[in-house]
Amino acid sequence: MSFDSLGLNTEILQAIEEQKYTTPTPIQQQAIPIVLSGKDLIASAQTGTGKTAGFSLPILQKLAESQAEDKKGKRPLYALILAPTRELAAQIGDNIRDYSRYLPIRSLVVFGGVSINPQMMKLRGGVDILVATPGRLLDLVQKNAVDLSTIKIFVLDEADRMLDMGFIHDIKRVITKLPKKRQNLMFSATFSDEIKKLSQSILQSPESIAVAKENSTAEQITQYVHRVDKSRKRELVSYLIGKNQWQQVLIFTRTKYGANHLAEQLTKDGIKSAAIHGNKSQGARTKALADFKSGQIRVLVATDIAARGLDIELLPYVVNYDLPQVAEDYVHRIGRTGRAQNKGQAISLVCIDELPQLKAIEKLVKMQIPELTTPGFDVNPTIKATPVKKSNQRPNKK
Template sequence: MSFDSLGLSADILRAVEEQGYRDPTPIQRQAIPVVLSGRDLMASAQTGTGKTAGFTLPLLQLLSSNPHQSKSNRRNVRALILTPTRELAAQIGENVVAYSSHLKLRSLVVFGGVSINPQMMKLRSGVDILVATPGRLLDLEHQNAVDLSHVEILVLDEADRMLDMGFIHDIRRVLAKLPAKRQNLLFSATFSDEIKALANKLLHNPASVEVARRNTASEQIEQSVHFVDKKRKRELLSQMIGEGDWQQVLVFTRTKHGANHLAEQLNKDGITAAAIHGNKSQGARTRALADFKDGKIRVLVATDIAARGLDIDQLPHVVNYELPNVPEDYVHRIGRTGRAESTGEAISLVCVDEHKLLRDIERLLKREIPRFALDGYEPDPSIKAEPIINGRQGGRGGQGGGQRSPQGNGSRGASARPAGGGENRGSKPARPRQGASEGARRASAPRRPARSQ
């Protein structure tokens, strides 16, 4: 099956070809006809399977083939795409621009961490497609800068992550602003019970598409576990990078402080590295990602939420420097490699504190991850496990611990802002103000569970 058999216009097919794509992926083959038929859709696909084009292409087809008739000359927001993080919003925005290059449609991406005023100005001139993180969208709506009463198509992308980040209340507030008659598309990496509950309330007689087996990692990713003492993880990682001559490695830590500390240590080892996390400004995050893609730095150290939505072509190596607290996050992490037709390697450095986290991950995968040991790095059997509290390993020597912040740094239930945007204020408390970037208005609200990443 080719793209021209899916019912897309010549202008869209031309843009797809210009991006170098010839054949649709499984999620695209299944999702595009459903969306074009006007039905609601509940779709599950692993990251890297082309799901963004799975909803972007038919969305553009529907909007371009049915021009909106407005009483005024102003363009109204006809399609709203909600995403959990800034990076994912930017990535989707780039795809929308690329695929609509030959269409007379305007699009805009809005998220926190940057000035709200330019976004308000662009909205005032009118846009057809709006890609947004929930908090910034509500900031704009609160200031009457955006009218959502004409939305025809709603897309919730990475819905599982939005629930995990505590955005359910924001999502409900957004839904209340939308017209009752609309098409709803829900994309999620997993079909958890929480996602099914959301779908039951949001979707009307939806078609269901599930490309990958539930909660599985791509078979194109070679996974392995290396048991090592916590205090020797950095030494082992540096040796692996050096001996393997790895030129591009994405490394995950549980905490912001852990990401900073590890990047600093790797640079001292002569390995160029940078960290991205919620306390980094959007400009710093964008620069670090660009340098990583361009090969100016070899290692990008990231927290889970900051890395959500990263799209790096043919990324060869992912390292779990610390295992995630939530097993599903393991699947999301290693899914940064092995994308599309590429293969990849995912290595987890596991200390005695993390044995339970490893068991939880393997229970989710329904298989054991192969174990490997390197001579000289065998764990010391006399070291006892210490609890992992709020994403931090207790005791001394933990590369991921040590940040003495009242907000904690990682687990569900931490009293902290969600990091979908507006989370770049560093350690200084920011005074909430009208029009502040997303999350700032709600920074002191402990009711919403979120992980500060």
Template sequence: MSTEQNQSSFQSLGLNDNILRAVNECGYTTPTPIQEQAIPTVMRGHDLLAAAQTGTGKTAGFTLPLLHNLSLTKTESKPVIRALILTPTRELAAQVEDNLNTYAKYTGLKSLVIFGGVGINPQINALRRGVDILVATPGRLLDHSRQGTVDLSEIDVLILDEADRMLDMGFIHDIKKVMKLIPEQRQTLLFSATFSKEIKALAQQFMHQPKLVEVARQNATADTIEQRVYPVDKKRKRELLSYLIGSRNWRQVLVFTRTKHGANRLATQLSDDGLPAMAIHGNKSQGARTKALAQFKAGKLRVLVATDIAARGIDIDELPHVINFELPQVAEDYVHRIGRTGRAGSEGEAASLVCVDEHKLLRDIEKLTKNEIPKEVVPGFEPDPSIKPEPIQKPRGSRPNNSRRAPRQKRPATRRS
């Protein structure tokens, strides 16, 4: 959200005074485009299908009107769950809950976040005390449902956040199970980075005459992001990365790798180079992920190395640097990755270390974004022209490049968000 004055303001959107008070305390005065379009639509009770890239302020686009509407009918009795927000990852769930706590400060509305990787008993106790809004990952929500510890029969509003990523992660069957647990008469809000065929099919199945909001052209990258490619041999990538971070005094650097093992190895190597680094990915405990993210946000950790799925939900104001240590095998994921910098008008830098094996991936990205990315060869790191490209090993569970794969038929039973 912007602090600059503009023709529009949060007050002009009709939000109640308790919510405006919390928003003003955050220093926000002017809604972003997604907020300006989504908030009045949600307040009027319409279903909403919204396409918004990471960093556009979409979370406030649904939490603010949700809090407004629930405040109108709040009672003094024990709260019951009236709104359910589903997210694909633990980090995103925690981020949404953090936003809710900030904006609900003066409303008296209670929210709770539940996800896997932590004890279930404290969540059960909190549910018994009563909450108005539940934020959840699908796996842990269904765990509670099977144990009879969550009642979704009073749901008025369902919100699917980053629905495209939920489909990519194979959650479609879990989503369908959740739909059977909640009333058919409800308001449904679906937020996605793009309007893919799968998203449109999901909307047609579960929504009633949704209003459409799209704030950025599909697969666009923000003008505030300076993109650059550094050609380098694969074996010298880590050396070049350390050199760039150190010689250019980069701080708070988010680095992407394709695999969990690669993230661990790179974090260890960077730390050995004197650049404090930690890795986050699906095999890390929730405590380790939370600790690494907190240290990174606070500026105590210089480099955070992440896989694509673990990075969902990383929401840091004015994050200056995103580095693709390896290009993603799906071109759309490049847009998601670099969208974590250059947010809400801030300037950011996105650098990609590209070896000969990745030239086709780079061409796919440039074709998708309709943008030729400037190249810079760093003296001393010139690529060896005699090296021939080798096939890139696909991580387990990956999907073909430049395609939104169909959701998996089954998700391993041990995988719980």
């Protein structure tokens, strides 16, 4: 199947071709016709499956057709896309700009952590597609800077992460501002009972698609566990990066403090690193990601919330410095690598305290993850396990 068989116009097809996309991914093949038909949709799709194009391409097609019919030149807000994090919102916005470069369409991305005034000014000038995080969107609604009553299409992206971050009440507040007659699209990597309940309150007789097994890990990702004492994790990760000449490594820690501390320690070891998390300014997060993508820094240390939605092409290595407290987050973390048919490696450093989390992860992914060993880093058998403290991080809701 090719993109031109999906009913997209020549301007969109030209933009897709310039992005070097030749064949639609499975989710694009299934989602685009459903969205074009006007039906509601709930889709199970992990990051890296091409889901952003799965909803943005047909939205652009429908908007272009709508503009052709409306000769008055009015610019009411046509589509609203809600994303859980600043990084994901920015990534969606970049994609929409790429796909709409030959269309007379205005899109805007709004999120917290930056001044609200420039966003209000751009909204006054008229916007067709708005990509937003929930907190900042509600700020703009409160200031009467945005009118949601004209929305024709509403997209809730990464709904599972929205709920994890405590956005359920914000989402419900947004929905009360939307017109009752609209098309709804919901995307989620996992389908928990809470997600199903939320979908029932938003969607009307939706079509349902799933492009990967629930909680599955990509076949092109090679997974390993490396048992190690907690006090030697930093020494081991530094050794592995140096010995194996890894050039681009995304490392996950449980806490913001842990991310900062590890980035500082690795830099002292001669491995240039930066940390991203909710306490970093948007400018600092954007710069760290750009430096990582360009190779100016070798390691990016991130918390789960900050890393959600990161789109890094050809990322070869993910390291779980700390195992996540929620097993499903393991799938999201390692899904940063092995994307678009490229191979990747995911290595988890596991101390004795984390064996219960490892057991839960292996049960979820339905496999025993093979173990790596490194001479000189044998586990001390006299160390007793202590419970892992829960992270007290609170997500930034804007």
